[in-house]
Structures are given as structure tokens and as C-alpha cells.
Amino acid sequence: MKRASLWAAGIVALLLLLLLLAFRLSPWPSAAVITYMFSRGDDASEAALEKHVPAGIVARRDLAYGPGRDERFDLYHPAGSTAPRRMIVWVHGGAWIAGSKDGVANYLKVLAGHGYATVAVEYSTGFGSTYPRPVEQVNAALGHLVREAGALGIAPGRIVLAGDSAGAQIAAQIALLTTDPAYARAVGIAPALRPGQLSALLLVSGAYDVGTINLEGDHGWFLKTVLWAYSGTRNFLEDDRFRLASITPNVTPAFPRSFLSSGNADPLAPQAVALAEKLRSIGVETDTLFFPADYRPPLPHEYQFNLDTAAGRQALAAMLAFIEEDAPASPPAAAAGPGQAP
Numbered sequence: 001m002k003r004a005s006l007w008a009a010g011i012v013a014l015l016l017l018l019l020l021l022a023f024r025l026s027p028w029p030s031a032a033v034i035t036y037m038f039s040r041g042d043d044a045s046e047a048a049l050e051k052h053v054p055a056g057i058v059a060r061r062d063l064a065y066g067p068g069r070d071e072r073f074d075l076y077h078p079a080g081s082t083a084p085r086r087m088i089v090w091v092h093g094g095a096w097i098a099g100s101k102d103g104v105a106n107y108l109k110v111l112a113g114h115g116y117a118t119v120a121v122e123y124s125t126g127f128g129s130t131y132p133r134p135v136e137q138v139n140a141a142l143g144h145l146v147r148e149a150g151a152l153g154i155a156p157g158r159i160v161l162a163g164d165s166a167g168a169q170i171a172a173q174i175a176l177l178t179t180d181p182a183y184a185r186a187v188g189i190a191p192a193l194r195p196g197q198l199s200a201l202l203l204v205s206g207a208y209d210v211g212t213i214n215l216e217g218d219h220g221w222f223l224k225t226v227l228w229a230y231s232g233t234r235n236f237l238e239d240d241r242f243r244l245a246s247i248t249p250n251v252t253p254a255f256p257r258s259f260l261s262s263g264n265a266d267p268l269a270p271q272a273v274a275l276a277e278k279l280r281s282i283g284v285e286t287d288t289l290f291f292p293a294d295y296r297p298p299l300p301h302e303y304q305f306n307l308d309t310a311a312g313r314q315a316l317a318a319m320l321a322f323i324e325e326d327a328p329a330s331p332p333a334a335a336a337g338p339g340q341a342p
Helices: 002-025 028-052 101-112 133-147 166-179 181-187 217-231 269-281 310-326
Strands: 057-064 072-078 087-091 117-121 159-164 198-204 257-261 286-289
Touching (some): 028 101, 101 117, 117 133, 166 181, 257 310
Parallel strands (some): 087 117, 087 159, 159 198, 198 257, 257 286
Antiparallel strands (some): 057 072
């Protein structure tokens, strides 16, 4: 009996050792935990946004833009008019390793209620999907949307590209690929859009410079884990290929007009401030929504999705105003809902 107990204890110790080694030798066990937590957060956000969704929004779900299992998109637009609508393409967040288009569905329905066609793009995440695969996929999705614009009822020009968190970085990288041929050649991705087709960027709660992300402190473990997983190398700061994922050091005056925002309690807020300053310094039209350090209650990462707060509603109104300075949307056919900005 004693020998059996010792044997069982040895097996448990060995399993614990193997589990510890798995967490130390690969980012993916930790990434699996992070993915689960993101899914819980997305569910809570979607539930809170449900009451802000206006009536009369048409949803077309899981349309294919490529052959891959994850190469799908959702399209939302107001019911009624058959005239092609201006398009907002949104790239979801999730620390490059998690999240899904389902997590931004209700927010895009709210945007669609203002007269736009809104598109949520899915891309590959999880084990085996590393940089630059999501960038390649979102680029391919944009090409598909332009080619199929007539069938989808969307206007193929004056596209607004948007993203939150990791999706903001991916959207910004697509914009850089689209407007800078030398950068596109360096990354090795041929842009699917012509520069003139991309009219504006909405970048919220994003990270834009890998080299200046604070990898110490409360969020250090998380950031190191997700960047190791996404880059495919533990020494991602020394990887020349992955350095090109940084937007701020590489932007040019051809970069599209951009709106940037982050909450005052978002650890990535300094990244957005630095990118905005760089864009303004080189003459790119840039609008921002940042908050004082003493703003209360403190606004966390992804604050913009909470339309129950004044700051969330302010962000929505600011983004819509920024888009419409360039070209207005089609008149919304649906009645205004509580999520719609004045």
C-alpha cells in the first residue's frame, strides 16, 4: 500500500514537472489560459452592448474570403436602401492570439445603425498561427471585399479600416503596407488595396511599437507571453522580421488620416500617444481622444466598447465625426437606438 502511494505521488510530481516545463518551454499553455479569459470578456462585452443595438440591422454571417477555416467575415448594414454603402472594416483584438469577430458583433451593429456597412474580419489565432499570417489574411479579406463589392452591396472606395487592441496594430500595419511600397516589399506582402481606396483609420486601445512596450511590471508576463506566441520566437525583440511589425518607427507622410484613442488606465496608452505625435510631426492628419491621468473612473484597456459610460459614448461620437469629415455615410434606414451618438 505504501509503495503504491509513493508510486502515485511520483506520477503526480512528474506530471507537475512536465506541466511546468511546458509553460517554460512554450508560450502556448499560458496562451490557452489567456484565450479563455478573453472569451469570457468578449461574452460580457457583447451582453452589455445588446441593449444599444438599433432595430433593423441586417446580418450576413460567416461569409468566406478565403479557403481557410478561419477566413470568414460578418457583414452588417441597415435594412432598406439597396444603394452601395460606405464600408468600415473592423479587425478584432485579442492580443494577437485570441479573440474573434463575434466579440465585436454588437459594436459593429451599433456603427451600422449610423448608415454604414460594417465588416468584422476573422483571422487565425492560436497554436500554429504566427506573424505575419493574420496580416496576410486581413489583407486578403480587403481584396475580396473590393472584388465582391457589387454582390455585397458595399462601396469599394473610401474604405475605413479600424481595429481594437491587437487588431489596431494589424489595421495600422495594413495601412502602412498599402501606402508605402518599400515597406510592403520589406514585409513581403503585396497590398490588396490601392492607397486611394483606404481613406481613414480608427485605432483604439492599440500597441504600435514592439521595441518600446513596457515588458516589466504588472503586465510584463502577459505581454512577453503573447508576443512570444505571436512572433514565433522567444527573443522577439531581436528578430529583424518581427521588428517590422512596429508601426511608429516606420510611418511615412503617405499614411492615411487617423483617429487614435486609449483609456487613461490602459497600459498601452503611451503607445497611442507616441504614434499620434509621430503622425502629426510628419504631416498626417490625426485626431485623438485621450483622457487626463486623473480622469475618474479610470478607463481601462478597451474602454470604448462600454457604451454605458460617458467616455464610451464620447469615443463612439468622436469616431463617427472623424469618419464623416471625410465622406458621410448613407442615411440610416433603421430607427436610432440608444447606442447611437447624437
